[in-house]
Amino acid sequence: MIQVEHLTKRYGSHLAVDDISFEVEEGIVYGLLGPNGAGKSTTMNILTGYLSASSGTVSIDGHDILEEAGAAKACVGYLPEQPPLYVDMTPREYLLFVAELKKVKRAERIEQVEQAMERTGLIEMENRLIKNLSKGYRQRVGLAAALLGNPKVIILDEPTVGLDPAQVIEIRSLIKELGKDHTVILSSHILSEVSTLCDKVLIIAKGKLVAQGTPEELAQRLTAGSALNITALGEADAVMNALLTVPGVSEVQITGQQNGETSVTVQVPQGEDLRAAVSAALAVAGCPVLGLTIASMSLEDVFLQLTAQAGDEEAQEILEEQEEDTLCPEDLEFVQDAVEGTVQPDGEIGQEDDASAQAEQEEADEK
Numbered sequence: 001m002i003q004v005e006h007l008t009k010r011y012g013s014h015l016a017v018d019d020i021s022f023e024v025e026e027g028i029v030y031g032l033l034g035p036n037g038a039g040k041s042t043t044m045n046i047l048t049g050y051l052s053a054s055s056g057t058v059s060i061d062g063h064d065i066l067e068e069a070g071a072a073k074a075c076v077g078y079l080p081e082q083p084p085l086y087v088d089m090t091p092r093e094y095l096l097f098v099a100e101l102k103k104v105k106r107a108e109r110i111e112q113v114e115q116a117m118e119r120t121g122l123i124e125m126e127n128r129l130i131k132n133l134s135k136g137y138r139q140r141v142g143l144a145a146a147l148l149g150n151p152k153v154i155i156l157d158e159p160t161v162g163l164d165p166a167q168v169i170e171i172r173s174l175i176k177e178l179g180k181d182h183t184v185i186l187s188s189h190i191l192s193e194v195s196t197l198c199d200k201v202l203i204i205a206k207g208k209l210v211a212q213g214t215p216e217e218l219a220q221r222l223t224a225g226s227a228l229n230i231t232a233l234g235e236a237d238a239v240m241n242a243l244l245t246v247p248g249v250s251e252v253q254i255t256g257q258q259n260g261e262t263s264v265t266v267q268v269p270q271g272e273d274l275r276a277a278v279s280a281a282l283a284v285a286g287c288p289v290l291g292l293t294i295a296s297m298s299l300e301d302v303f304l305q306l307t308a309q310a311g312d313e314e315a316q317e318i319l320e321e322q323e324e325d326t327l328c329p330e331d332l333e334f335v336q337d338a339v340e341g342t343v344q345p346d347g348e349i350g351q352e353d354d355a356s357a358q359a360e361q362e363e364a365d366e367k
Contacts, residue, residue, distance in 0.1 A: 001026040001153060001183050002047065007056035009042050016042045018207035019056070026152070029179040031198030032187040039207040040187045041081070044157050047185070048078040061152060074102075077151035077182075081158040083142025087131035091122050091141050094130060095148065102149040116144035120174060136167030143174060154178055155185045160193065172197060227295035228266045228278065229255075234287030236262045242285035246277045261290060 002024035009017040017039045024030055034040045045051040047058055049065055049072065058065040063072035086094055095116060099109040117123050120140040125133060130141060139159060146154055159175065160168045175197055178184055188194050194201060195215055203211045203218075211218055232239050236254050239262045243252045248269055256263040268274045279289050 001061060003057075003059040004047070005057045007043070007046060007058065008054045009039075009046060009051065010054045015207055017046070017053070020204070020207075020209040021056075022202060022209055022212055024153075024183060024185065025200075026183050028199045029175070029184040029186065029197055031194035031201045032185060032204065033191070033194060033201060034204035038204045040204055041157060043204065044078075044155055044185070044187060048076050048155055049073045050078075074149060075152045077146030077149065077154045079139075079142045079146045079154075079156045079159055081161060083138060083145070085130050085138060085141060087129065089130055090127050091117065091130060091133075091144070092126040094141060095144055098145045099148045104149055112148055112150070113144075116147045119147065119177070120144040121170070134167070136163050136170065139163065139167075139171060140174075143171075147178075152183060153185065154182045157187045158189070159186065160188070160190065168193075226268055226272075228268060228275065229263070229291075229293045229295050230266060230278065230282075230289065231261055231263045231291040232282050232287040232289050233261055234282075234285070235260075238285055239264060239282065239287050242281045242287060243278055246274060246281050248272055248274055249278070262287075265295065 004023070005021045007017055007020050008015070020039075020043070032040050032043070042051065046053050047060070047065070049069055052066070058072075060072040061075045063075065065072045086097070089097065092113065095113040096109060099113055104112055117126055120143050122137070122140050122144055125137055130138060133141070143156075143159070146156075156175065160171050163171060172193065175184065175186065179197070186194065186198060200214055201212065201218065202209060230239075230243075236257055240252050240254065243249055243264065243266055249266055250269070251267040253265045253267075254262065255265055266274075266278060275292060275294075279292065282289050
């Protein structure tokens with residue numbers, strides 16, 4: 001549905017988007033994650049045609065965003081973080097206006113506006129002025145505008161920011177419904193929201209695409225193995241010794257001790273199910289299992305680890321650049337001497353020239 005290749009965007013010397021490439025499949029809800037200033041909104045604005053890229057290509061449903069801008073934009077419905085609403089209009093008036101801007105056929109405009117208002121729950125508010133609506137309903141108006149023209153792709157930039165909990169639930173429910181009929185790209189700082197709504201995740205940090213895939217795939221990529229959280233009745237030494245006898249257990253970490261119970265985290269190879277083996281080992285050791293769960297890496301853990309790695313890589317690149325630009329001690333001494341005038345541009349020590357100049361001055365004084 002969307003192909004992005006080597007996308008780059010510069011603002012002067014600032015590199016906002018740094019050579020990113022990815023593909024968006026049809027009928028899937030994507031989450032675009034990244035810290036503030038990572039390049040999410042810039043990427044979205046390029047995908048929707050609001051900004052031009054410094055280099056790279058974007059193709060939407062086979063239409064290049066530059067060469068076939070009209071056809072590409074017709075495939076996209078966009079809800080920016082701050083919807084550009086005309087607050088002195090009613091939702092119906094505004095949506096009819098947007099339908100005309102999107103070149104929806106005159107005979108279809110009223111029907112499409114009715115459908116958009118119905119899907120977004122605006123029927124009861126259709127004749128109120130937008131300036132008198134709550135922020136949640138204003139978001140609904142912006143979302144309804146994005147639906148006009150029946151676009152194949154819906155792009156939502158922070159759709160729940162600033163909403164109260166009830167409004168957040170309503171907007172999330174709308175996004176789930178949209179995902180049944182459209183390809184959706186959702187930008188959000190709320191990791192639980194992305195984890196709940198999105199099938200796949202794109203993580204951007206420092207303008208670079210650092211990871212993409214399902215939350216489960218990203219978690220597996222970052223962990224060489226998996227872990228079991230176990231609580232057993234018995235002393236810590238007995239529990240640990242019993243677990244270390246199980247083939248495949250690489251590490252046992254005690255996480256708590258209370259009332260004769262010991263809680264541990266056990267590292268096991270990825271893809272191996274050792275629950276039966278560890279339960280049997282603990283039973284033989286006289287340490288009954290009180291609780292056993294498979295530990296999983298949350299999307300928040302994945303996000304924090306990947307963005308931290310991106311920051312470390314950038315810091316290392318800066319250090320390497322500084323090392324390349326740093327003068328060695330001998331060069332630094334030479335430059336300092338040149339500034340003080342004791343070294344000539346060709347590198348010769350300037351003592352002979354100084355002596356010659358002094359002799360000429362003495363001869364002039366004698367005359």
